[in-house]
Structures are given as C-alpha cells and as structure tokens.
Amino acid sequence: MKIVVLGGGVAGVSTAWYLARSGHEVSVIERRSEVADETSYGNAGMLSYGYTSPWAAPGVPFKAIKWAMQDMAPILISSSSFNLRTARWMTKMLGQCTEQAYRINKERMLRISQYSRTCLNELIRELPLAFDHRAKGTIELFRDQAKMDAIGADLESLKQCGVRHEVIGPADCIQHEPALANVREKFVGGLRFPEDETGDCNRFTAALAEQCRAIGVEFVLDTTVERLNRDSNRIASVHTSRGEVTADAFVVALGSYSSALLNPVGFDLPIYPIKGYSLTLPIVDPARAPQSTVMDESFKVAVTRFDDRIRVGGTAEIAGFDLSLDQKRRKPTEFVIQDLFPGAGDLSKAEFWCGLRPMTPDSVPVVGTTPITNLFTNTGHGTLGWTMSQGSARLLCDVVNGRQTDIDTDGLSIHRYVN
Incomplete structure (x- = not known):
C-alpha cells in the first residue's frame, strides 16, 4: 500500500x-x-518506562489549588489563553481524577511504555543510531519525608503492573548519582526505576x-x-x-x-497543547553532573544527562498554542539545576526552549x-x-x-x- x-x-x-x-x-x-x-x-530526554503515570490522579484538584499559590508551580494556567475549549478539556481531565480511572489509565500507559522499551532496544541493536543513549535508570528525588512516606499507593500500582522499582535512601541515591553527594542535606531519599533510560529525541x-x-x-x-x-x-x-x-x-x-x-x-478528539519548557546547557564539570535522570519530585523538574550536555525540563503551562518564550518560566529549571547540581553546567550558554505536549484528558x-x-x-x-x-x-x-x-x-x- x-x-x-x-x-x-x-x-x-x-x-x-x-x-x-x-x-x-x-x-x-x-x-x-x-x-x-x-x-x-527539546523534551526532557527521559525514556520513562517505569516513571509513567497519568496526570489525572486522586488528589490532583487539591494539589492544583496549592500549586496556584506557589512561586515556582509545576503547573500554570495562562489567563490570557483560557477559553471554552480549555475549560472543557480541564473538566474532562478532572473527571479522570478517580481511583478507578487512575488505575485503568496507568495500566494502559504502562502497557505501551513497557512495550516501547523492548522495541527501542531491538531497534538500536539493529541500527547504528547515535543519540546520547544511556541506560542507567531514573531517580525520583524526594526533598520531603512526608511526601516520600505517602507513596504507598504508587508502589502498589507499580507492583501490580510489574514495573521494577526500588525505594532507596540518601546513600543509595548518591551511589547511583555521585554528584548528589555535594547536596546531601537537600533530599531524604528516592524512588528509583532501574530500567528507565535517557537519550536525545531530536x-x-x-x-x-x-x-x-x-x-x-x-x-x-x-x-x-x-x-x-x-x-x-x-x-x-x-x-x-x-x-x-x-x-x-x-x-x-x-x-x-x-x-x-x-x-x-x-x-x-480532546487533545490539548500543554506547553513545556527546557534548558540545555554544556557540561563544564562532569563530576558534578548527573549520570542519568534525576526527577525533582517537589518541582516536577527533570535533570537529564546527555554525553556533553545537560537537559533540564519542567513546567506545564496551559496556554493554548502560544509558543512565546516567557523568560519567567526559566526560574524552576534554573533553580533545580543550580540547587541539585551546582557547577555542573554553564547556564550562561543554556538554550531556552518550549514546545507543545499533545495531552489527552486521561x-x-x-x-x-x-x-x-x-x-x-x-x-x-x-x-x-x-x-x-x-x-x-x-x-x-x-x-x-x-x-x-x-x-x-x-x-x-x-x-x-x-x-
């Protein structure tokens, strides 16, 4: 055909x-x-086979209210772009924030993402594809003990879906990501996905x-x-x-x-463009840079290692098809890279980027x-x-x-x- x-x-x-x-x-x-x-x-560079979850989850509506009052909120709503289409999509997404819908949607997502890992590994064995590929896992890093103690439901869901994961303390976080030793006082532990990978999608x-x-x-x-x-x-x-x-x-x-x-x-088809931002900066001190991906749970910012660059991705902005680069949106990504991996990359040479993620309500x-x-x-x-x-x-x-x-x-x- x-x-x-x-x-x-x-x-x-x-x-x-x-x-x-x-x-x-x-x-x-x-x-x-x-x-x-x-x-x-310019996406975050994560191949998140284990770190795969629906946006719509129990408790998200209350978190959204809390985020609205934060200086560096992971989700932002642009009032200038808010219209009937936006309201309808958000209503549909909020309708998915139930325990039953979350379980169904997570299983569907994991079904594809786990299969995708198999397919990519077969493909790169077959073809000479150079894309800064690394297979060293992802750590979701927790700054707050209460939040880490509250991940029981997620752990049960991961177990039911057969996703390999490890709850690790600070010493093990540093073992996998040695540069975190420089900021030991800033985190209490992590949830590690050993089968996650990284790479430059472009x-x-x-x-x-x-x-x-x-x-x-x-x-x-x-x-x-x-x-x-x-x-x-x-x-x-x-x-x-x-x-x-x-x-x-x-x-x-x-x-x-x-x-x-x-x-x-x-x-x-209810697909909405969720605007995301990233910074890409050259590495100046490899010993202070991440080895793979560290996801800052508090700010929902991912710091990913490419061969000679660091990609920092975060912020979800509900702003329609607006592709303007709002310099204020650099703040969360700049803060996290400087706070967790100080001295790793040259921020003065960072490329600031934004793109539209095609998001369904579920x-x-x-x-x-x-x-x-x-x-x-x-x-x-x-x-x-x-x-x-x-x-x-x-x-x-x-x-x-x-x-x-x-x-x-x-x-x-x-x-x-x-x-």
Missing part, C-alpha cells in the same frame, strides 16, 4: 520506519524543514529518518497539512500547501495539531484505527511521546497490516472518544 504519514516528529518518523520495513510505500509530510523540529526537539529521530530514507521513505518537508478530504467512509486525499496528495491509507501523527485536522471529518495516547476505514492515528502522547514512540509505532504498524499485535489494544484508539 501507499501510506502517507502526517507529521515528522518522533511518532511520525518511527511510524514510517515500521511501515516501510513491512513493505509499504511510505511518505512523511512535515511542515518544518527538518524532522523533529518541534515537540521532539538526534534519534534525525538518525532514524536517515535510515528511513535508505529504505525508500520519502520526506516531503516545508509542507503544511491543511485538511483531509473525506469520501464516504474513506479519506480520498490530504490537501497540503503544495496541493493534493492521494494514498491508500493515512496516519495522523501531528501531536497537538491532530485535533484540528480530525474535527472536520467527524471526530472531536493521559493515554490515541493509537490505532478510526471509524474511517483507511485513517489511523498515532498521537496524544502528552509528556511521554519519546518514551512511547517505538511501542506506539510498532503497534500501529501491526494494526495497519491486520496482524496480531504484541500487546492488547483495548482502550488505546480513538474509539474510546467516539459515541
């Missing part, structure tokens, strides 16, 4: 790879002049795109996807800034922009078939697009090919939102 993948981020390029490897003629349409130039460019996607080109995938860059042309129960073509493109099947992998494309053909991505026979989706991964990229792409490839999938597809497709 001739298949067109709409979107050239990590989800779209990974989808193209698996589809092309299975024998299809594949094209990728991307509006930027390079792949992975938007949300996949570099990975660019390297995989080259492998795609080598097996015949066409990349149509600098081309905007404008609309889908529906003919009865099929998509006849996609209209782009360069004209009509026809194919046997289409895959929507446009992240936060997927809803605008799908709504006119009959699907009210935090579960939208992967699989749609009621339109030749239209498929691989989108809505929220903060875990890098983590879930390979599992989602391989799963979708099997769905397109009508094969038995390696994991259960229940609850993962757009059908959960279609009445």
Whole structure:
C-alpha cells in the first residue's frame, strides 16, 4: 500500500520506519524543514518506562489549588489563553481524577511504555543510531519525608503492573548519582526505576529518518497539512500547501495539531497543547553532573544527562498554542539545576526552549484505527511521546497490516472518544 504519514516528529518518523520495513510505500509530510523540529526537539530526554503515570490522579484538584499559590508551580494556567475549549478539556481531565480511572489509565500507559522499551532496544541493536543513549535508570528525588512516606499507593500500582522499582535512601541515591553527594542535606531519599533510560529525541529521530530514507521513505518537508478530504467512509486525499496528495491509507501523527485536522471529518478528539519548557546547557564539570535522570519530585523538574550536555525540563503551562518564550518560566529549571547540581553546567550558554505536549484528558495516547476505514492515528502522547514512540509505532504498524499485535489494544484508539 501507499501510506502517507502526517507529521515528522518522533511518532511520525518511527511510524514510517515500521511501515516501510513491512513493505509499504511510505511518505512523511512535515511542515518544518527538518524532522523533529518541534515537540521532539527539546523534551526532557527521559525514556520513562517505569516513571509513567497519568496526570489525572486522586488528589490532583487539591494539589492544583496549592500549586496556584506557589512561586515556582509545576503547573500554570495562562489567563490570557483560557477559553471554552480549555475549560472543557480541564473538566474532562478532572473527571479522570478517580481511583478507578487512575488505575485503568496507568495500566494502559504502562502497557505501551513497557512495550516501547523492548522495541527501542531491538531497534538500536539493529541500527547504528547515535543519540546520547544511556541506560542507567531514573531517580525520583524526594526533598520531603512526608511526601516520600505517602507513596504507598504508587508502589502498589507499580507492583501490580510489574514495573521494577526500588525505594532507596540518601546513600543509595548518591551511589547511583555521585554528584548528589555535594547536596546531601537537600533530599531524604528516592524512588528509583532501574530500567528507565535517557537519550536525545531530536538526534534519534534525525538518525532514524536517515535510515528511513535508505529504505525508500520519502520526506516531503516545508509542507503544511491543511485538511483531509473525506469520501464516504474513506479519506480520498490530504490537501497540503503544495496541493493534493492521494494514498491508500493515512496516519495522523501531528501531536497537538491532530485535533484540528480530525474535527472536520467527524471526530472531536480532546487533545490539548500543554506547553513545556527546557534548558540545555554544556557540561563544564562532569563530576558534578548527573549520570542519568534525576526527577525533582517537589518541582516536577527533570535533570537529564546527555554525553556533553545537560537537559533540564519542567513546567506545564496551559496556554493554548502560544509558543512565546516567557523568560519567567526559566526560574524552576534554573533553580533545580543550580540547587541539585551546582557547577555542573554553564547556564550562561543554556538554550531556552518550549514546545507543545499533545495531552489527552486521561493521559493515554490515541493509537490505532478510526471509524474511517483507511485513517489511523498515532498521537496524544502528552509528556511521554519519546518514551512511547517505538511501542506506539510498532503497534500501529501491526494494526495497519491486520496482524496480531504484541500487546492488547483495548482502550488505546480513538474509539474510546467516539459515541
């Protein structure tokens, strides 16, 4: 079949790879002049196979009220961007903040993320992909003993889902992350995920795109996807800034922009663009830098080690499609890197970045078939697009090919939102 993948981020390029490897003629349409130039460019770098949880959880509404009064809140709401669409999405998300919904959503997310770890490890054994990859685990670092003592429910959920984890004290935190010895008084312990990994998503996607080109995938860059042309129960073509493109099947992998494309053909897909920020700074003292990822539980800021750089990612801002770089949003990321890893990197040379995370109300991505026979989706991964990229792409490839999938597809497709 001739298949067109709409979107050239990590989800779209990974989808193209698996589809092309299975024998299809594949094209990728991307509006930027390079792949992975938007949300996949500056994310936190975490491959969070174990550190996978829905945003919507019991207690979150009360935490949100508390965060609203904090100077460096992990979640911010921009009043200038607040509208009816924002209110509807937030209402749907708050509706998922029950014990039952949390368990269901977490299981669905972990199903993909655990599968994705297997898929990525197989891929990097097969292909020469250079992307600053490390497999040294993640530590969720606790500054407050009361918060660490309250993680019992999370531990039980991890146990039920078969996710390897370790509750560790300060000495073990320092054993895994020696630079933390410099700030021993600032934390009480951690929750470690030994199977989590790290890597530069942008570099990975660019390297995989080259492998795609080598097996015949066409990349149509600098081309905007404008609309889908529906003919009865099929998509006849996609209209782009360069004209009509026809194919046997289409895959929507446009992240936060997927809803605008799908709504006119009959699907009210609740994906909202959650704005995230990051700093990337060169390492000046490797001994003071992290070895892998340290997630500061108090500020929800991740500090991730690349080979010669540190990526610091955090802050979730509900601000619509606003991509302006608000310098005030540097504060949490700058504080955490200076507080936990002082002297590790050169902040004066840091690259400040923001991107839009395509978030569903239940935090579960939208992967699989749609009621339109030749239209498929691989989108809505929220903060875990890098983590879930390979599992989602391989799963979708099997769905397109009508094969038995390696994991259960229940609850993962757009059908959960279609009445």
